[in-house]
Amino acid sequence: MNTLSKIVIPIFVVxxxxxxxxxxxxxxxxxxEGAKEGLMISFNIFxxxxxxxxxxxxxxxxxxxYEVLSxxxxxxxxxxxxxxxxxxxxxxxxxxxxxxAIMNDIFINYGPDSxxxxxxxxxxxxxxxxxxxxxLYFSSIGIKKTRYSLPVGLFADLVGIxxxxxxxxxxx
Amino acid sequence: MVSYIWFFLIVIGVLxxxxxxxxxxxxxxxxxxxxxxxxxxxxxxxxxxxWTGIMKIAEESGLLRKFAKLVEPILxxxxxxVPKDNPALGFIASNIAANMMGxxxxxxPFGLKAMSELQKINDKKDTASVAMITFLVLNxxxxxxxxxxxxxxxxxxxxxxxxxxxxPGVIATFCSSIGGLLLDYCIRRRKMK
Numbered sequence: 001m002n003t004l005s006k007i008v009i010p011i012f013v014v015x016x017x018x019x020x021x022x023x024x025x026x027x028x029x030x031x032x033e034g035a036k037e038g039l040m041i042s043f044n045i046f047x048x049x050x051x052x053x054x055x056x057x058x059x060x061x062x063x064x065x066y067e068v069l070s071x072x073x074x075x076x077x078x079x080x081x082x083x084x085x086x087x088x089x090x091x092x093x094x095x096x097x098x099x100x101a102i103m104n105d106i107f108i109n110y111g112p113d114s115x116x117x118x119x120x121x122x123x124x125x126x127x128x129x130x131x132x133x134x135x136l137y138f139s140s141i142g143i144k145k146t147r148y149s150l151p152v153g154l155f156a157d158l159v160g161i162x163x164x165x166x167x168x169x170x171x172x
Numbered sequence: 173m174v175s176y177i178w179f180f181l182i183v184i185g186v187l188x189x190x191x192x193x194x195x196x197x198x199x200x201x202x203x204x205x206x207x208x209x210x211x212x213x214x215x216x217x218x219x220x221x222x223w224t225g226i227m228k229i230a231e232e233s234g235l236l237r238k239f240a241k242l243v244e245p246i247l248x249x250x251x252x253x254v255p256k257d258n259p260a261l262g263f264i265a266s267n268i269a270a271n272m273m274g275x276x277x278x279x280x281p282f283g284l285k286a287m288s289e290l291q292k293i294n295d296k297k298d299t300a301s302v303a304m305i306t307f308l309v310l311n312x313x314x315x316x317x318x319x320x321x322x323x324x325x326x327x328x329x330x331x332x333x334x335x336x337x338x339x340p341g342v343i344a345t346f347c348s349s350i351g352g353l354l355l356d357y358c359i360r361r362r363k364m365k
Contacts, residue, residue: 006335009318016226020233027229034228046213051218053209054202055178061201062194069201093312094177103285104212104325112331121326121337124346125319128271130312133283137308138300140284141291145299148359149308156313163347167340 045097048103053104060087060105080169082116084109088123093130093157100124119168127160216321217330219278223320240265243351250310250353253303260289264307265329271311274318283311302360309356313349317342 020027020038059065069076076083103120110116120136126141138146189198230236244265247255251264263286270279294301314343319341326334 003219006333008338011231012318013226016230016233016235020229023233025229025233027233030229030232031225031330032174033225034231035221035225037228039217039223040219041224042213042217050206050209051178051212053212054205055185055356056179057201057205057208058198059181059225061197062185062189063192064184064188067188067192077282082203098177098181100216100321100325101209101212103322104208107325107329112326112329112334117326117331118327118337121322122344123317125322125341127251128312128316132312134308135314136280137283137287137311138304141287143291143298143300143304145296145307147306152305152309152352152356152359153312154308155355156348159351160313160344160348162341164344167343168342171340 032120048097049100053101054096056101057105060102079165080115081165082110082119084116085119088120089161092123092127092161093154095132096124096129115168115172118172119164122164123161124166125158126164130135130154130157186269212325216324219320219324220326223274223318227270229324230273236266236269240269243268250306251303253301254290255293258289258293260286260293260303263289264310267311268315272315274316274320283307302363304358306353306360309352310349313345313352315345 017027020030066083069083069086072086073083076086082108084102088099088106091098091102103124105118106116112118112121131150134146134149134153138144139148186198189195227236240262243360244261246260247264248254251261254260263282267279267282267286287304290301290304290307291297294304317338319338322337322341323334326337
């Protein structure tokens with residue numbers, strides 16, 4: 001399993017480069033062009049990262065989560081879920097940057113290879129920010145009545161988050 | 173929506189530490205947060221840039237397009253209300269392909285085009301059509317195979333095996349999509365009756 005996970009990305013990269021070369025794309029120029037786009041994307045998300053790291057850290061440093069969620073501590077410990085994960089699971093459908101900031105915090109405090117770190121990684125990757133995507137896509141074409149889309153989207157998130165918890169326990 | 177969350181996080185955080193006497197911690201936190209954000213940015217930036225570079229090759233060589241073609245037959249089953257030759261299906265396929273490769277922001281333009289195509293065949297312009305909802309469920313469940321930022325951050329924090337989370341992630345994201353699509357399907361069936 002370990003080697004399999006280490007091989008996916010190198011194989012993929014070789015395949016893409018090889019395919020581009022075979023199709024006579026000037027791969028180096030294409031790479032530079034894409035990298036430039038990536039740089040622009042990064043610059044564009046930087047303000048929202050500053051904003052979210054700012055707010056999330058005030059929130060986490062206030063210990064609010066620990067005090068309030070400690071009521072649930074016995075239940076959470078029983079099912080082997082670290083307390084720090086809860087705000088991440090709750091915020092996942094709303095803001096990807098907020099959960100990225102929490103994940104960063106978990107990595108700093110527990111390390112990426114801890115149970116909490118792995119769980120955070122799977123959580124961050126497993127769903128998209130439903131509410132943001134719905135708002136963006138529907139407003140782009142002027143849809144006002146979104147019908148049952150939000151509950152179904154949130155249900156999908158719930159399934160993803162639940163499976164993330166289970167699968168991390170099984171895998172590691 | 174995000175404004176509310178932001179407001180909530182800051183106000184709760186500051187007020188709570190005021191009442192529990194942790195204001196000095198918050199003071200430090202506010203002043204050092206900027207550099208924390210910069211560290212976070214610097215640790216994900218190289219991987220994003222590298223990955224968008226690689227994926228540009230996949231796009232220009234037609235690999236992404238080819239991959240999208242592969243999923244199109246499945247899509248026409250998921251979207252029975254969309255005619256088979258409608259361009260919306262192609263955009264949806266490209267959107268999913270880009271999402272899978274961890275190109276969230278590159279996927280968005282395809283998604284927006286797909287939505288405007290779906291709007292053309294929508295008879296009530298202010299109401300979401302069945303196909304739009306199915307597409308959004310598929311999109312928000314976020315079928316991601318290469319979670320670029322997660323990998324970048326794991327590398328930056330010295331993980332022994334950054335990519336070990338790929339497989340569990342794929343399983344979780346897959347279940348999430350299936351769950352969403354099933355519920356969507358059930359609701360559609362009930363509405364038709």
